[in-house]
Amino acid sequence: xxxxxxxxxxxxxxxxxxxxxxxxxxxxxxxxxxxxxxxxxxxxxxxxxxxxxxxxxxxxxxxxxxxxxxxxxxxxxxxxxxxxxxxxxxxxxxxxxxxxxxxxxxxxxxxxxxxxxxxxxxxxxxxxxxxxxxxxxxxxxxxxxxxxxxxxxxxxxxxxxxxxxxxxxxxxxxxxxxxxxxxxxxxxxxxxxxxxxxxxxxxxxxxxxxxxxxxxxxxxxxxxxxxxxxxxxxxxxxxxxxxxxxxxxxxxxxxxxxxxxxxxxxxxxxxxxxxxxxxxxxxxxxxxxxxxxxxxxxxxxxxxxx
Amino acid sequence: xxxxxxxxxxxxxxxxxxxxxxxxxxxxxxxxxxxxxxxxxxxxxxxxxxxxxxxxxxxxxxxxxxxxxxxxxxxxxxxxxxxxxxxxxxxxxxxxxxxxxxxxxxxxxxxxxxxxxxxxxxxxxxxxxxxxxxxxxxxxxxxxxxxxxxxxxxxxxxxxxxxxxxxxxxxxxxxxxxxxxxxxxxxxxxxxxxxxxxxxxxxxxxxxxxxxxxxxxxxxxxxxxxxxxxxxxxxxxxxxxxxxxxxxxxxxxxxxxxxxxxxxxxxxxxxxxxxxxxxxxxxxxxxxxxxxxxxxxxxxxxxxxxxxxxxxx
Numbered sequence: 226x227x228x229x230x231x232x233x234x235x236x237x238x239x240x241x242x243x244x245x246x247x248x249x250x251x252x253x254x255x256x257x258x259x260x261x262x263x264x265x266x267x268x269x270x271x272x273x274x275x276x277x278x279x280x281x282x283x284x285x286x287x288x289x290x291x292x293x294x295x296x297x298x299x300x301x302x303x304x305x306x307x308x309x310x311x312x313x314x315x316x317x318x319x320x321x322x323x324x325x326x327x328x329x330x331x332x333x334x335x336x337x338x339x340x341x342x343x344x345x346x347x348x349x350x351x352x353x354x355x356x357x358x359x360x361x362x363x364x365x366x367x368x369x370x371x372x373x374x375x376x377x378x379x380x381x382x383x384x385x386x387x388x389x390x391x392x393x394x395x396x397x398x399x400x401x402x403x404x405x406x407x408x409x410x411x412x413x414x415x416x417x418x419x420x421x422x423x424x425x426x427x428x429x430x431x432x433x434x435x436x437x438x439x440x441x442x443x444x445x446x447x448x449x450x451x452x453x454x455x456x457x458x459x460x461x462x463x464x465x466x467x468x469x470x471x472x473x474x475x476x477x478x479x480x481x482x483x484x485x486x487x488x489x490x491x492x493x494x495x496x497x498x499x500x501x502x503x504x505x506x507x508x509x510x511x512x513x514x515x516x517x518x519x520x521x522x523x524x525x526x527x528x529x530x531x
Numbered sequence: 532x533x534x535x536x537x538x539x540x541x542x543x544x545x546x547x548x549x550x551x552x553x554x555x556x557x558x559x560x561x562x563x564x565x566x567x568x569x570x571x572x573x574x575x576x577x578x579x580x581x582x583x584x585x586x587x588x589x590x591x592x593x594x595x596x597x598x599x600x601x602x603x604x605x606x607x608x609x610x611x612x613x614x615x616x617x618x619x620x621x622x623x624x625x626x627x628x629x630x631x632x633x634x635x636x637x638x639x640x641x642x643x644x645x646x647x648x649x650x651x652x653x654x655x656x657x658x659x660x661x662x663x664x665x666x667x668x669x670x671x672x673x674x675x676x677x678x679x680x681x682x683x684x685x686x687x688x689x690x691x692x693x694x695x696x697x698x699x700x701x702x703x704x705x706x707x708x709x710x711x712x713x714x715x716x717x718x719x720x721x722x723x724x725x726x727x728x729x730x731x732x733x734x735x736x737x738x739x740x741x742x743x744x745x746x747x748x749x750x751x752x753x754x755x756x757x758x759x760x761x762x763x764x765x766x767x768x769x770x771x772x773x774x775x776x777x778x779x780x781x782x783x784x785x786x787x788x789x790x791x792x793x794x795x796x797x798x799x800x801x802x803x804x805x806x807x808x809x810x811x812x813x814x815x816x817x818x819x820x821x822x823x824x825x826x827x828x829x830x831x832x833x834x835x836x837x838x839x840x841x842x843x844x
Contacts, residue, residue: 277745280656300753308751315749320742323761324841334760335750369840385750 228253228392228421229274229311234286234296236269236278236445241492243282244269244445248517251393256422258432258453260468261442264488267425268316270442271395274423275313276303291392309339312386314415316398318379322370328381329354329366335388353384357414376407380414387418397425429472433457441465444489444499451522461522461529464500498527532843535836543829550821551603555596558814564588565612568808586612599814608815613807618815621800626819628698629796632715632789633781639720640727640777647724648731649766653758655736664732670725675784679718679791686714696793715792719784723777730773734766741765768839775831779824 227250236244244266251257259267273284274295288295290310295303315321322331332350337343354362357380370378379399386394396415400408408431415422416435424435432439432453439456441449441464449462460466467484475481486503489495495502501511506528517525566582567574583589587598602609608618647663654660687695693714699707738744739762747757786798793799797816804812836842 275749277748304748304751304753306751307749313749315742315746317742321746323743323747323765325764325839326761334747338751371841382746385746 227251228255229288229290229423231274231288232286234270234273234284234288236266236273236282236284238282238491242445243491244273244284246286247442247445247447249440249447249450251421251423253392254421255438256416256419256424256436258436258439259423259425259442260427260429260432260439262427262468262488264491265442266445267442268397271313271397271423271425274395275307275311276300277313305339308335308385308391309389310391311393311395312389312391313395313397314379314382314386314399316401318375318382318402321382322378324370326369327366328368328370328373331370332366332381332384332388335385339389349388350384353388354381356387356418357381357384358410359384374407376403376411379403379411383411383414383418391420393421393423394419395423395425398427399424400431401426401428429457429469441468444494445491446499446525447517448500448526449522449524450517451519451524455522459531461519461524461531462500462526463504463506463528463530465524466530467503498525532836535843536833539829539832543825546825547822550825551600551818552596554814554818554821555599558810558817559592559595561810563808563810565810569612603818608818609811611809611812613809613812618812621812622797622815622819625795625797625800625816628794629782629785629789629798632712632719632785632794632796633778635712635716636719636723636781636785637774637778639716640724641774643720643724644727644731648728649735649758649763651728651732652735652739653755655732663728667725667728667732670722671729673722673725675719675722676787676791678722679715679788682714682718683791696791698792698794711792711794715788715794718791719781719788722784723781727770727773727777730770731766734769735762737769738762738766764838768835771831771834771838775827778827782820782823782827 229251231250232248234244234247235242247266247270249257259270261267269278269282272278274288276295278284284296286296290306293303293306293310295306295311322328329347329350332353333343333346336346336349341349351362351366354365359365359377359380365373365377365381370381373381379402383399394415396419399415400411403411412431412435415424422436424432426432436453438451439453440447441456441462443464449456449460449465456465457469460469464484467482470482471484473482484503485505489502497512497514498504498507501507504511508528510527513527515525515527517523564579564583565586565588566579569582570578580589587595590598599609606619608622610617647667651660651663651667683695686693694707694711695714696711698711701708735758739758741762743761744754744757747761748754752760785796786801788794789796789798790802797820801813801816801820803809804816
């Protein structure tokens with residue numbers, strides 16, 4: 226029994242296919258990382274699960290959360306799940322809160338929306354602010370967002386996300402906009418309080434510290450997935466291999482290893498294996514799309530490493 | 532907030548004081564001696580000098596200014612050189628009429644612009660949203676007095692449903708008072724409403740792109756609910772700016788509309804004063820109009836600070 230089961234999820238903007246046939250599952254309590262460069266489709270995947278895609282972008286396929294469909298249903302039928310069964314923390318804490326509303330009221334709102342009486346919600350909002358380790362939570366509850374730092378605002382967002390005890394928490398680069406010292410505290414906090422977690426980042430060290438399993442995305446597809454230890458020590462897809470090599474510290478004076486070329490703009494990825502125009506091991510075979518195969522540790526590559 | 536309010540109040544009072552000096556100076560610079568005007572071209576120099584002494588216009592300008600402004604502080608606008616009646620009560624009566632006219636026009640504008648502008652923003656991709664945008668564009672191009680004349684033609688001359696002009700005091704007959712004001716309100720409000728619709732539309736469009744609206748939806752609100760609860764107050768901040776500017780414009784627009792509809796407001800009084808060369812009356816009315824505009828700006832600034840906590844640091 227899994228908390229979330231995604232099958233054949235595709236995201237399109239008009240004729241452009243931005244995410245293609247993504248499938249994965251998250252078990253109750255499991256922490257799954259979703260990594261890849263900018264433009265690989267990570268955020269779109271998350272937003273389509275929340276039903277928060279931009280106006281002209283549509284999702285197809287299925288995603289089920291505890292027996293309820295998330296994709297391809299009208300907003301009126303999924304909005305009672307949002308903030309209750311599945312919550313999301315966004316990348317940019319500075320703009321994610323309403324500047325004209327007190328913080329406590331914004332935390333309480335997510336509870337009153339889902340049926341908590343107003344008075345209880347106010348009280349629990351303060352308790353939640355305390356739980357995300359904001360000092361003097363009662364005072365923070367009366368503050369406006371501009372009176373808080375970025376790290377504090379992100380904690381408020383986390384409090385909002387946790388308020389109704391959701392089964393799944395989605396974090397989209399929650400620490401990218403924060404200072405390094407604040408990042409670490411935030412990660413520890415997420416690690417401590419998260420139910421099942423889908424954690425999106427481009428920072429491999431962050432995934433390694435929080436998650437048990439990882440999905441690697443490139444060009445709108447999952448190219449490799451598996452337990453973090455295995456994927457990071459023995460990557461099979463050539464893209465994962467390049468990504469790990471690029472993040473490794475190298476001795477002074479040597480060139481930093483990079484993946485040659487750059488991520489093509491949406492819709493300009495090659496047919497077949499999406500990575501083949503940047504892959505040093507590509508052969509004519511790669512013109513056919515490889516399937517994601519393997520139990521546990523799966524990868525989609527014709528010429529896997531190791 | 533208290534400190535800010537006191538500071539802003541000081542600025543308002545200073546503004547009004549400066550305005551009094553400027554208004555007085557301009558009126559003094561105008562050619563034409565009230566005593567000469569009153570007595571006509573055949574008056575003897577002795578008679579003119581005597582009347583000057585009676586008016587007090589033979590004194591140095593500084594003394595005259597202090598006398599006039601000191602009177603203003605007590606609500607005394609002086610006595611007309613032409614009609615010999617006190618000016619203050621006249622302005623008081625007329626101010627009420629103009630205020631009702633302007634505030635009513637603004638209310639019409641708001642009632643039109645907020646729903647239409649919001650609707651046009653939410654439906655900015657649909658044909659209906661585009662129609663509202665285009666219609667508001669036409670509205671902007673029409674001056675208020677022209678709108679007034681057109682409205683009179685349609686509703687008063689053709690349909691005979693409403694009076695084409697005139698003013699019945701509220702105390703006399705509330706029903707007639709309302710009927711008489713409907714067309715003036717509409718002619719002021721339609722044009723300002725068209726302008727305001729465009730500002731509301733762009734403010735709401737801006738807010739719709741904000742991250743906190745996405746946050747509200749992530750909490751479980753629908754897109755309409757999110758806009759209602761989190762968007763409109765944020766959108767109102769830029770709209771209030773325009774509203775303040777428009778109120779000032781409406782006050783000036785009222786001068787013309789009062790002429791079209793024969794309404795005894797401040798504008799009517801001002802034009803009568805100019806026609807009758809009643810300088811002290813004109814001076815008083817201009818002073819009141821300037822003070823009203825300064826007061827509107829004050830109210831707008833305070834409204835900002837009530838709406839947006841970020842401004843209070």
